[in-house]
Amino acid sequence: MTRKASSPRLAPGFAKPATWLGAPFGGVGLDTKAAIVGIPFDCGTHPDRIGSRMGPAAIRVQSSNLRRFDPRSNLDVLSTLGLVDLGDVLVTPGLIDESFASIEAAIGAAVAAGTVAVTMGGDGAVSLPQLRALANHRAEVCLVHIDAHTDAYPIQGYNTATGFRHAAQEGLIDVARSFHIGVRGPTLVPGVFEFCRGLGYNLITMTDLRSLGYEAMAARVVETIGARPVYLCFDMDFYDPSVAPGVCTPTWGGCTAAEGLAFVEMLQPLETAVFDVNTVSPPHDAVGMTAFLAATTMWTFLAGLAAKLTAGHPPRVSLEPH
Ligand SMILES: [Mn+2]
Numbered sequence: 001m002t003r004k005a006s007s008p009r010l011a012p013g014f015a016k017p018a019t020w021l022g023a024p025f026g027g028v029g030l031d032t033k034a035a036i037v038g039i040p041f042d043c044g045t046h047p048d049r050i051g052s053r054m055g056p057a058a059i060r061v062q063s064s065n066l067r068r069f070d071p072r073s074n075l076d077v078l079s080t081l082g083l084v085d086l087g088d089v090l091v092t093p094g095l096i097d098e099s100f101a102s103i104e105a106a107i108g109a110a111v112a113a114g115t116v117a118v119t120m121g122g123d124g125a126v127s128l129p130q131l132r133a134l135a136n137h138r139a140e141v142c143l144v145h146i147d148a149h150t151d152a153y154p155i156q157g158y159n160t161a162t163g164f165r166h167a168a169q170e171g172l173i174d175v176a177r178s179f180h181i182g183v184r185g186p187t188l189v190p191g192v193f194e195f196c197r198g199l200g201y202n203l204i205t206m207t208d209l210r211s212l213g214y215e216a217m218a219a220r221v222v223e224t225i226g227a228r229p230v231y232l233c234f235d236m237d238f239y240d241p242s243v244a245p246g247v248c249t250p251t252w253g254g255c256t257a258a259e260g261l262a263f264v265e266m267l268q269p270l271e272t273a274v275f276d277v278n279t280v281s282p283p284h285d286a287v288g289m290t291a292f293l294a295a296t297t298m299w300t301f302l303a304g305l306a307a308k309l310t311a312g313h314p315p316r317v318s319l320e321p322h
Contacts, residue, residue: 019085020120021063021299023078028113031082033309034302035115037106038088039122039130039278041099042248043159049248052123053093055280058291059120060085063299065292070303073310077299080306086110091122096158100129108133111273116305118298121278123248124151127233128163134274135172138229143167143178144221144267147235148251150180150203153188154195160248161188168199173231175200177224181217182206182238185251206253214259218266225270232267232301233276236294244293246285257293261300268304275301 019025020036028035038056068078077083089106091099107130110117119130124147135141145151145164152164168175180196184206196203202224209217237247240254255263280294 018060018064020060020295021066021068021078023083023085025085025087027086028084028110028115029082032084032113032115034081034083034118034305035110036083036085036298037110037117037119039091039103039119039126040088040093041091041103041121041126042093042123043096043125044094045159046248049281049284051281051283052121052248052279054282055122055278055291055294056088056120058282058285058288059277059280059295059298062288062292063295066295066299070306073303073307075303075306075310077303077306080310081302083302096125100158103129104133104136107274108136111137116272117274118302119274119276119278120294120298121276121280124149124160124235124278125158125163126278127151127231127276128158128166130274130276131163131167131172131231132170134229134231138273140228141173141231141273142225142228143173143231143233144225144270145178145180145233145235146182146238146263147180147233148182148184148206148237148254149187149235149249150183150192150196150201151235152180152196152199152201153192155189164201165195165199168201174228176202177228178202179204179221179224181221182209182254184253214263215266218263221267222269227271229273230270231274231276232270232272233278234264234297236277236279236290236297239293244290246281246283246290247279248281249279250284257296261297264297264300265304268301268308272301272305
C-alpha cells in the first residue's frame with residue numbers, strides 16, 4: 001500500500017503554538033482593543049539570577065490555567081477586547097541598543113494603532129524603551145510603577161536599576177504625577193530614596209502603603225493622574241517571595257496575591273495605555289507559580305478593561321470554543 005504525503009499546510013493532528021490563553025496569534029486589527037506582547041530580554045549582568053528572558057514563554061504556558069469568562073460580568077474577556085497575542089519582540093538578551101530599538105518600534109506600532117499593550121518581560125530594563133514608545137505618541141504620560149525597587153538609581157548605564165532615572169531625565173513622563181509604590185528592602189548604593197524624590201517622583205514605600213491602605217493609595221493615584229495616559233508597570237517582586245519566588249530580585253515583606261490582584265482592580269479607573277508585567281524568572285520559580293500569578297495579574301487587568309469598555313451594556317456571552 002502506498003502512503004500519500006499529506007499537504008504540510010493542512011498539518012493534520014497538530015495544535016497551534018501556545019499563545020496567551022489561546023488568544024489568536026496575529027496582528028492588530030480594527031477590533032483589537034488589547035494585545036499581548038512578549039519581551040524575552042534580560043540584561044544578563046546579574047551574577048547569578050539570569051532567566052527572565054524566558055518569562056514570556058512560561059507565562060503563556062501558565063495562562064492555560066485561566067479561563068476566558070469573567071463570571072462577575074459574564075463577559076468573554078478575549079472576544080470583548082478582540083485580544084490578540086502579537087508574539088515576542090525580536091530581541092537579543094544583553095544587547096541593549098538594538099533590543100531597545102526593537103522594543104520601542106514594536107510597542108510604538110501597537111500604541112499607534114490605539115491598542116492597549118499588555119506586555120510581559122523580560123527584566124525591568126524592558127520598561128524604558130516601552131515608555132519611549134508611548135511618549136512618542138501621547139502627551140502628559142504618567143508612570144505608575146509598582147515594585148519593591150525604584151529602578152531610578154543614581155548609577156550609570158542602561159540596566160534594570162536605571163530605567164526610570166532615564167525616563168525622568170529624558171522628559172518622557174510627568175514625574176510630579178508619577179508614582180513608585182511598594183518600595184522596600186536593601187539597595188545596591190546609598191541615597192536611592194533621596195535620588196528618586198529629587199527626580200520629582202512620588203515615592204511610596206511598602207510601609208507607607210500598608211499604613212495608608214491599598215484603597216486610599218489607589219484613590220490618590222487616580223485623583224492625581226485623572227484622564228492622562230498611564231504607563232502601568234508591575235514588577236512581580238512587588239508580591240512577597242512566598243507567593244512569587246521566581247523573580248530577579250526577591251524581596252521579603254511584599255504583598256499577598258489577593259492584595260496585589262485587588263490593587264490592579266483598584267487602579268482600573270486609570271487610562272492605562274501600556275500594562276507592563278515584568279521580572280518573572282522561570283529558572284528561579286517553583287512549579288510555575290510566579291508565571292501563573294503573572295498571567296493572573298494580566299487577566300485581572302484585562303477583565304477590568306473589558307468591563308470598563310462595555311459599561312452600560314448588558315453582559316455578553318460568547319459561544320466560541322475554549
Ligand atoms: Mn524590582
